[in-house]
Amino acid sequence: MFFVPGYIITILTFPGVIVHEFAHMLFCKLRGVAVLDVCFFSLGNPAGYVVHEETKDFTTTFLISVGPFIVNSLLCMFICFPVLIPIRIFGVVDKFSYVLLWLGISIGMHAFPSTGDAYSLFQQAKKSVFALHPLAIISFPLVIAIYIVNALRIFWFDYIYGVAIGLGLPSFLLRHLI
Amino acid sequence: MQTVKCEGCGQQFPINETFKIEDITLCRTCGEKVASERKDIDIKSIKQQTDPTICVNCGKDHQNQQLPLLAGLPVCPQCETFFRHRPFPDWVKVFLFGMFALVVCTLVWNMRFIQAYVEMKSSFRAFIRHDPEKAIELMNSASKHVPENSELRGMVVFYQGVLFLQQDKSAEALAAFNSCRSLLQGKIDKTLDRFTLSAAISVAFDSKDYDRFLALSIKNYNENPDDAHTCAQVASAYACKFAVTGDEQFREKSLKTLETARTLSRTDPSFKEYEQRILHRLYSREIIKRKEFLKRFPNGWKEPQKE
Numbered sequence: 001m002f003f004v005p006g007y008i009i010t011i012l013t014f015p016g017v018i019v020h021e022f023a024h025m026l027f028c029k030l031r032g033v034a035v036l037d038v039c040f041f042s043l044g045n046p047a048g049y050v051v052h053e054e055t056k057d058f059t060t061t062f063l064i065s066v067g068p069f070i071v072n073s074l075l076c077m078f079i080c081f082p083v084l085i086p087i088r089i090f091g092v093v094d095k096f097s098y099v100l101l102w103l104g105i106s107i108g109m110h111a112f113p114s115t116g117d118a119y120s121l122f123q124q125a126k127k128s129v130f131a132l133h134p135l136a137i138i139s140f141p142l143v144i145a146i147y148i149v150n151a152l153r154i155f156w157f158d159y160i161y162g163v164a165i166g167l168g169l170p171s172f173l174l175r176h177l178i
Numbered sequence: 179m180q181t182v183k184c185e186g187c188g189q190q191f192p193i194n195e196t197f198k199i200e201d202i203t204l205c206r207t208c209g210e211k212v213a214s215e216r217k218d219i220d221i222k223s224i225k226q227q228t229d230p231t232i233c234v235n236c237g238k239d240h241q242n243q244q245l246p247l248l249a250g251l252p253v254c255p256q257c258e259t260f261f262r263h264r265p266f267p268d269w270v271k272v273f274l275f276g277m278f279a280l281v282v283c284t285l286v287w288n289m290r291f292i293q294a295y296v297e298m299k300s301s302f303r304a305f306i307r308h309d310p311e312k313a314i315e316l317m318n319s320a321s322k323h324v325p326e327n328s329e330l331r332g333m334v335v336f337y338q339g340v341l342f343l344q345q346d347k348s349a350e351a352l353a354a355f356n357s358c359r360s361l362l363q364g365k366i367d368k369t370l371d372r373f374t375l376s377a378a379i380s381v382a383f384d385s386k387d388y389d390r391f392l393a394l395s396i397k398n399y400n401e402n403p404d405d406a407h408t409c410a411q412v413a414s415a416y417a418c419k420f421a422v423t424g425d426e427q428f429r430e431k432s433l434k435t436l437e438t439a440r441t442l443s444r445t446d447p448s449f450k451e452y453e454q455r456i457l458h459r460l461y462s463r464e465i466i467k468r469k470e471f472l473k474r475f476p477n478g479w480k481e482p483q484k485e
Binding site: 015018019022025029032033034035036038040053054075078079081082083085086089090091092096097099100103174 | 248249258261262263264266267270273274277280281284285287288291292294295298324326327330
């Protein structure tokens with residue numbers, strides 16, 4: 001296990017940061033939530049952010065918070081798919097494939113919501129759980145999972161997830177569906 | 179723009195230039211004075227006041243018209259529309275479009291791999307359906323799509339070997355199995371070993387090398403002890419030895435092994451025909467191939483009843 005400073009990982013995986021913030025903003029727009037400020041990429045901490053008005057319902061909060069998980073994961077699979085068969089099945093790799101793999105895995109690595117996203121989700125879930133909102137109920141284990149995943153980043157869990165979602169899952173589906 | 183009276187100096191100031199400290203409205207000068215004199219004041223409790231008639235985004239003064247609040251701040255309708263429908267920056271759109279274009283280009287560029295994969299899987303299914311001809315055709319097409327992959331070429335040769343074996347061309351089958359081994363680079367080694375042994379057994383039989391036929395059949399049976407066909411093959415080899423030498427011990431061994439094969443076969447219809455061939459060989463001491471046997475005895479063979 002070796003340690004790489006966060007800002008270097010951020011630079012190396014900058015497409016993931018951009019897509020992560022894009023996903024937050026996309027769900028804000030889809031749910032009619034005003035976006036007050038947005039930063040798609042910076043070298044500081046945080047590397048990106050979306051400031052939006054307070055949401056009116058929990059579904060919107062949930063979607064904005066987990067938006068990157070959905071968008072980044074799907075994009076990661078979509079981008080890795082064209083190089084999956086040449087690499088995994090036929091062992092044929094070219095430079096083009098490496099670029100796509102880097103792009104796909106970078107995006108997959110940033111799929112998980114940040115602890116900041118988890119915190120705002122938790123705050124809203126506390127209010128909505130008494131109304132037995134199903135998304136609020138599932139948000140509690142989700143928040144715990146997000147915190148665990150963020151803690152596991154020091155063990156390269158985000159990278160492992162990126163590889164698993166970009167190469168592992170599509171390989172599994174290919175083997176069992178075609 | 180609205181103004182408010184500073185509770186420190188008593189002068190009127192625009193609201194945006196005043197602060198609230200412990201519910202007291204002060205101008206900047208008085209506020210700084212209070213903050214420096216009173217060390218007990220929490221800096222976080224000092225709040226800048228916001229004029230509800232001036233948009234916080236564009237700064238446009240709406241005179242006495244109170245603006246609607248967005249996230250607790252006064253925002254003019256134009257700015258609210260902007261915030262609600264904030265467009266993605268052009269560079270983000272270009273970035274995403276570029277990414278999409280890259281994926282589509284790669285997909286088109288790598289289409290041959292996708293075609294090869296689909297053909298390869300269809301070829302596997304054809305082989306399982308006992309249709310090696312179709313399997314060869316599909317695998318050959320897959321191999322042409324990805325010529326740099328030796329395993330696909332290896333699979334074509336392997337399937338050709340299987341087809342030769344089905345056509346009773348055991349020497350050609352053995353040559354095919356031996357030549358595909360290096361191309362397959364350790365893949366399907368066990369299956370390949372099994373087919374190679376099968377072909378070698380057939381070659382030994384065809385060349386009338388019955389000692390080798392027996393030795394290889396026993397080896398095959400030891401590797402597949404639950405398979406009725408391999409067991410019957412041992413019986414067949416003993417029957418050949420009996421036919422050639424007339425040694426009764428080979429006849430007895432053949433019948434004993436055939437009994438075991440019968441137990442293993444249960445209801446396999448192809449076994450019945452093989453069993454008849456072995457029994458015919460033991461009865462007549464004549465060694466004939468399957469094709470000839472079927473030609474001579476299209477309705478099967480039964481040992482004639484002794485008077």
